[in-house]
Amino acid sequence: MSDQGSGRSSAGGWSSLLTSIVFYLVFTMASASFQSDIGAVSESAFAVVSSIEAIISKDEGGRGMESLVVEGDLLQSAQLLSRLVPRRGDCLKAHVIILSGFPCCVDQDPPTETDGPPGALAIARAAIGLGYHATVVTDECNRSVFKAAMHNVGHWAESSLGLETFKTEEEMTLSDNDRLASLVEKCDLIIACERAGPAADGHCYTMRGIDMTERGLIAPLHRIVELGRGAEGIQFVAIGDGGNEMGMGKVLKAILTNPKIKNGDKIAAVTAADYLIAASVSNWGGYALAAAAAVVREDDIRNKRLPGPQRSLKDWVNRCVPSEEDEVSLLDRCVQAGCRDGVSGQKERTVDGMSLETSMKCLRSICSLALGSERDLA
Known part of the structure; x- marks a missing residue:
């Protein structure tokens, strides 16, 4: 390459870098200012996210999870995720840690259940679609299942998705x-x-009161939340469906007084989330958060609250939310890696005793509601 050619390439590179830095600074200042006004969304976006929350809040499994719902926390979680900015000045992309893994099939190897990996990957997809890095963190005993879940997920992951086990x-x-x-x-x-x-x-x-810690299956991932809150002031969003999931401490009283939650005084998780998304199935909560974040991001850019590319809502949803085909393939990979339904204990692509079609129906409904707001804008 000639010196002249090299000079042009260098100038172009500096120009591109400068553009990225300027966009980052503008987005950071706008988003940081906007995060203090977390309730600011359009009426249409508010209605859509509220409708999505209503879908996942139905007690499809009859386990009493309706009492665990914190109305409005889905919207606030979506705003937090959609408007996230890096805390460190030397980072151009924000970084989301996603904790998952519930090794409740304690007598199996791996002991991993089918509720968790799909939801975690849906959130990771949303984080990356919004322009961030994402790292999924789980127990060592769940490694094979999460590795299978993340295998060949698509170009959206590229170098922005990581897996850590402890x-x-x-x-x-x-x-x-x-x-x-x-x-x-x-x-x-x-x-x-x-x-x-x-x-x-x-x-x-487990919901049956089996001690997973005593069985040597649990990594101390709660320390990530404790360290993050204590030294760094990092906020914590949690998704759960039964009362024994991290973050459910926010509704501890509801767990302890719910007659449908057996062993509540023994199994209730005490760590409280800043924002809690209770769903019939936790995977559904992951789909809901991904879709809601897409709706909020498009709403913010269209209403000029934040800078960003003028993409259609359909494009944002496609970037952030997995398709049915994606989810069926992911569940197949998980089951092939030994993942089991946490209720039936069988290696099958059901979740919490509910059929694959039930989960896909929920995903379709969430996407339909999200894209319905686009029709409202036409």
């Missing part, structure tokens, strides 16, 4: 502790989707 508290090394602390240092938002949460005694339990 061993039990007793097996954690100094290197593991440093790695965990490093994750927190680089993190801007923590989201848990169907993540086992410590109860009052510090142990994690």
Whole structure:
């Protein structure tokens, strides 16, 4: 290459870098200012997200989860995710940590259930679609399933999606502790989707009251939330469906007084989320958050609250929400890796005892509602 050609390339590179930095600064200032007014969305966006929340809040499994719903927390979670900015000045992209994994099939190897991986990957897709990095974090015993879930997910992941696994508290090394602390240092938002949460005694339990910590299955991922909140002031969003998931401490009283939640005083997770999304199935909560974040981002840009590319709502939804084909393929990969339905205990692509079609119907309804707001704008 000639010197002249090299000079033009260098100038173009500097121009591109300068454009990226300017956009980052404008977006950061606008988003940081806007996050303080978390309620600011259009009436149409508010209505859409509220309708999505209503869908996932129906107690399809008859487990009493309706009492765990915190009305409005889906919208606030979506706003937080959609308007996220890096805390560190040396980072151009925000980083979302997604905690997941519920090893409730304690006598199996792997002990991983089908509720969790799809929801976690849906959130990761949304985070990357919105322009961030995403890292999924789970227990070592769940590694094979999450690795299968993330295999060949598509071009959207590229170099922006990572997987980290940790061993039990007793097996954690100094290197593991440093790695965990490093994750927190680089993190801007923590989201848990169907993540086992410590109860009052510090142990994690299945809905039947089986002690997963005692079985040597649980990594101390709650420390990520504790470290993030304590030293860094990082906010924590959680998705759950039964009361024993991390973040459910926000509705602890409702869990303890719910007659449909057996062993509530034993299994109830005590860590409280800043924003809690209760759903009939946690995966559905992941779909809902992804779609709601897409709706909020499009709404913000269209109404000039935030800078950004003028994409259609359909484009934002496609970027952030998995298709039915994506989800069927992902569940197939998980089951092939040994994942099981947490209710039936069988290696099948059902979730919490509900058919694949039931989950896909929920996904279709969420997408239809999200895209319905586009029709309202026509």
